[in-house]
Amino acid sequence: MKWILWQVQKSQFYLYFILSGGALLFQQIPMVEIDxxxxxxxxxxxxxxxxxxxxYGKDLKERALIDMYVGGTTDLMNPIMLYPFIAPELQEAxxxxxxxxxxxxxxxxxxxxLREHGNMYLVGKWFTWADVHLLEAILMVEEKFADLMADFPLLRDFKARISEIPTIKAFLQPGSQRKPVPDEKYVETVRRVLQLHHVT
Ligand SMILES: N[C@@H](CCC(=O)N[C@@H](CS)C(=O)NCC(=O)O)C(=O)O
Structure with missing residues (x-):
């Protein structure tokens, strides 16, 4: 019990420390310190x-396509990320x-x-972050519905190809920095720190 109280105090203190230091412009995470x-x-x-x-593509047109495709995968991933915080009676729906x-x-x-572009990648001739985002969306969907990819052969090939890029391959190994599927402890911590209760 003492340990749990200490953990609660520690996470709240840490959040207070970051917030009061002004590091979070809008008092929200994520925040990345870089350059x-x-x-x-x-x-x-x-x-x-x-x-x-x-x-991020070679010109403005490629950037626009990348933004569109990342927008789509973001809209698909958002409800998956929200799932553990949904009220239990609404989870199935x-x-x-x-x-x-x-x-x-x-x-x-x-x-x-992928079919119409006829290339290994979504945009242009080279690997972009639209590809990274699509791979993550595929992995997240597969974690929920293992059978769903059966209807999408080009996406299955895409996943296999992109997963072989050495830096990505390393990132997909167990123990890497890739976030695992949320467990109870993670959900409880997020609820506590963000004071987020059931989403309806
Ligand atoms: N538009 C922001 C939204 C960030 C956001 O909603 N962060 C949540 C956690 S995932 C948060 O910090 N919520 C606390 C709050 O808004 O007070 C983004 O894209 O990063």
């Missing part, structure tokens, strides 16, 4: 990192909704893009 900046707002963070490492979105709306679009 002397404290970046917040997920798209700004990801776009900065993508541009820094040449993963929420899960069905995710399956519908993946199977009927988003995955057919990415399958078509």
């Amino acid at each position: 002397g900046m404290k970046l917040v707002q997920t798209p700004a963070i990801l776009q900065y990192i993508a541009a820094k490492y040449n993963l 929420h899960l069905n909704k995710i399956r519908q979105l993946a199977h009927n709306r988003y995955f057919p679009v990415y399958e078509k893009i």
